[in-house]
Amino acid sequence: MYEFLTGAGVWIAFVIFAGGLFVRVASLYGVSRQKDAVFYNHTNAFEAVKSIFYWLIPWGSIAARTQPVFSSMVYLFHVSLIIVPLFLSAHNVLLQEAFGVGLWSIPDSVADIMTALMLVAGVFLFIRRLVRPEVRILTEIRDYVLLVLTMLPFLTGLLASLNIGPYKTMVILHVLSGEILLILIPFTKLGHMILFFFTRAFIGFEMGGRRGARTW
Amino acid sequence: MPDEKQLKARIKKVNIKKIKNVLETLDGARIKTWLNICAKCGLCAESCFFYLANDKNPEFSPAYKIKSTVGEMYKKKGDVSLPFLEASMEALWARCTMCKRCSQFCPFGIDIAAMITIGRSVCQSHGFVPEFLAKAVENYRVSGNQMALTKDDFIETCEWMEEETADEIKGLTIPMDVPEVKFMYTLNAREPMYYPQDIAQIAQILTVAEESWTMPSEGWECTNLPMFAGDRTLAGIIVENMYQKARDLKVDKILVTECGHAYRSTKYEGPYLSGYPDGIPPIEIIHSVELFCEYLESGRIKIDPSKKLKEPVTYQDPCNVSRNGGLWDIGRIVMGYLADDFREMSPNKDYNHCCGGGGGYIPMGPEYRVKRMVSGKIKAEQIRKTGAKLVIVPCHNCFDQINDLNEEYDLGIKSVSIKEVLCEIMMIPDKFKPDEE
Numbered sequence A: 001m002y003e004f005l006t007g008a009g010v011w012i013a014f015v016i017f018a019g020g021l022f023v024r025v026a027s028l029y030g031v032s033r034q035k036d037a038v039f040y041n042h043t044n045a046f047e048a049v050k051s052i053f054y055w056l057i058p059w060g061s062i063a064a065r066t067q068p069v070f071s072s073m074v075y076l077f078h079v080s081l082i083i084v085p086l087f088l089s090a091h092n093v094l095l096q097e098a099f100g101v102g103l104w105s106i107p108d109s110v111a112d113i114m115t116a117l118m119l120v121a122g123v124f125l126f127i128r129r130l131v132r133p134e135v136r137i138l139t140e141i142r143d144y145v146l147l148v149l150t151m152l153p154f155l156t157g158l159l160a161s162l163n164i165g166p167y168k169t170m171v172i173l174h175v176l177s178g179e180i181l182l183i184l185i186p187f188t189k190l191g192h193m194i195l196f197f198f199t200r201a202f203i204g205f206e207m208g209g210r211r212g213a214r215t216w
Numbered sequence B: 001m002p003d004e005k006q007l008k009a010r011i012k013k014v015n016i017k018k019i020k021n022v023l024e025t026l027d028g029a030r031i032k033t034w035l036n037i038c039a040k041c042g043l044c045a046e047s048c049f050f051y052l053a054n055d056k057n058p059e060f061s062p063a064y065k066i067k068s069t070v071g072e073m074y075k076k077k078g079d080v081s082l083p084f085l086e087a088s089m090e091a092l093w094a095r096c097t098m099c100k101r102c103s104q105f106c107p108f109g110i111d112i113a114a115m116i117t118i119g120r121s122v123c124q125s126h127g128f129v130p131e132f133l134a135k136a137v138e139n140y141r142v143s144g145n146q147m148a149l150t151k152d153d154f155i156e157t158c159e160w161m162e163e164e165t166a167d168e169i170k171g172l173t174i175p176m177d178v179p180e181v182k183f184m185y186t187l188n189a190r191e192p193m194y195y196p197q198d199i200a201q202i203a204q205i206l207t208v209a210e211e212s213w214t215m216p217s218e219g220w221e222c223t224n225l226p227m228f229a230g231d232r233t234l235a236g237i238i239v240e241n242m243y244q245k246a247r248d249l250k251v252d253k254i255l256v257t258e259c260g261h262a263y264r265s266t267k268y269e270g271p272y273l274s275g276y277p278d279g280i281p282p283i284e285i286i287h288s289v290e291l292f293c294e295y296l297e298s299g300r301i302k303i304d305p306s307k308k309l310k311e312p313v314t315y316q317d318p319c320n321v322s323r324n325g326g327l328w329d330i331g332r333i334v335m336g337y338l339a340d341d342f343r344e345m346s347p348n349k350d351y352n353h354c355c356g357g358g359g360g361y362i363p364m365g366p367e368y369r370v371k372r373m374v375s376g377k378i379k380a381e382q383i384r385k386t387g388a389k390l391v392i393v394p395c396h397n398c399f400d401q402i403n404d405l406n407e408e409y410d411l412g413i414k415s416v417s418i419k420e421v422l423c424e425i426m427m428i429p430d431k432f433k434p435d436e437e
């Protein structure tokens, strides 16, 4: 079990993750060339960059400023979500062993703190989904499930790192939940990690490029 | 309540294939992506005046309006029921004016209005269109304009206005079908029908500016209600009629009256609807606000300083002139010439709230008036806060809506078009002054 998960399992997960995202973007690009060809006449790199940039910086958008607590939580959630797995020494050690290369690593104590903050933010987002009527009405079971699945590798990773609970089981659960998450990304709304850039660029062309209106 | 005739127009049995066909035709990569990646974050709710004005009822939030209509249609691949179509009609027409403000508030820039259009097309395919709007669309089908005016009616109205105004401005004419001029003027059928003085006013301004222009006897209707009624084919024909007339007359540009929908339709959506592969209108389109700005800046029209407006004035940014037209700064330059005490609404410019009359709402008529007044609360409050006595409105739909809001909310204001103000306060050069008797 452990061997499979940390061996072939990792490979399978990453291939599906990267391949799935690639196929999804490629097929959407194909459809857009066919059905939305007319919009390619209005592409405008500067407006696309602006439209993306203002939504990447903290409180860069008017919507983020109208809900500052929520947007801070989303920011915290995503920053940890991206930084910790990429720059975690434990992950990089595994990469080093497998490929002989690894990324630069952040100290483990920092990783622990960021992971804990991500979990706090995640719980906040979960509660917000339950209590705010305009969010609850949109939320389906799958949205709660995806949020929990996104948090699971962080929870199990943190418990393993702090040596809480049976270590071996924790690591197995961690790897398993990490792989499940990676596999789901291309096929769910989590695909936004790539598609975000495309949809923002599009609205940048339409509203910013053609009309000069702000989209942030 | 819808009347008998309208109920008859509705199809009694859902034709799944037909719905599927509409859905598939309009389904591009954008739609697939948007429907899938919506994070269900609810940020769009606060942007929508329908949501704000209806006590933050979550059913009025943009994402829910899509989820409960177009989202379901795609999910069920067209296999929906008649009561579903009825409910969708309510959400798609009575709860959205396609103002696109929500797209500015969505982290993914999801274009809710573009998806609302698809929902409207599906409803339209089964006759689920608000009654008055459906009637207006029928008028387009038979006459090319929303009020079913005949060519003769239109020409007569122009001649009548020409006679009436000739004693005010010497030498005033309303040239009809003159080829190879600079501008072909296009207008909203409400003008010849109910507000013929609008025609007189534009003729005064263009005469004083010594402009080279013509009124077309056909293809003059620039407001495109089929576009808001889900009838994309007819909407395409309407704009194409106009482009064709402009090509026939070999004019340089099409000049659009003070109307927001008209500008959105002729300049931005028209080329999509009538299938121009580059998405660009075949002839340059210019909105009246732009032309007035040019006149004032160049001095072709001068304001009489003693007549410049003294009372507090505010400017309504029509969604389809400002946010969806890009002309908010131009509007402000014009205000600088017209008013001493100009006050901004908040929010304004490209972030302005829709008045609640757009997207086909005004033509939906008395059946929807109560709802229109409820949703207009946000605009009414915005206006009241400025303390303005005069609201300058370069759009026919906003104009009607703000007049109604004035009554409903007792705002004590008057709404006017830029044309009307210009005619009152511009200087008339001696050569245009009528001879003293």
Ligand code: HEM
Residues within 6 Å of the ligand: A006, A010, A013, A081, A084, A085, A088, A090, A091, A094, A108, A111, A112, A113, A115, A153, A154, A156, A157, A158, A160, A161, A162, A171, A174, A175, A178, A179, A181, A182
């Ligand atoms: C798919 C294969 C994966 C493997 C083999 C793996 C392996 C590991 C290992 C060995 C640890 C260290 C536990 C310890 O400190 O003893 C760890 C920690 C962690 N991993 Fe993963 N991981 C994987 C995927 C993921 C994914 C997909 C994410 C997030 C999206 C993730 C996030 C974390 C976090 C947040 C920690 C804990 C950081 C801390 O608190 O110090 N991992 N992982």
Ligand code: HEM
Residues within 6 Å of the ligand: A074, A078, A081, A125, A126, A143, A146, A147, A150, A181, A185, A190, A192, A193, A194, A196, B039, B040, B041, B043, B107, B108
């Ligand atoms: C560059 C990459 C990414 C960008 C730009 C991005 C952007 C966003 C945005 C704009 C939202 C909406 C936030 C909001 O509600 O305001 C969001 C939500 C979310 N994102 Fe990402 N994201 C990225 C990567 C990821 C990744 C890699 C994951 C998971 C593996 C993820 C998981 C989530 C989840 C679960 C939510 C929903 C939060 C909730 O339920 O409220 N994101 N993301």
Ligand code: SF4
Residues within 6 Å of the ligand: B047, B048, B049, B050, B061, B062, B065, B095, B096, B097, B098, B099, B100, B101, B102, B103, B112, B113, B354
């Ligand atoms: S387009 Fe305007 S009216 Fe429609 S949902 Fe968005 S904000 Fe509301």
Ligand code: SF4
Residues within 6 Å of the ligand: A138, B037, B038, B039, B040, B041, B042, B043, B044, B045, B062, B063, B105, B106, B107, B108, B109, B110
């Ligand atoms: S703001 Fe955008 S992503 Fe969020 S719920 Fe509304 S449509 Fe969906």
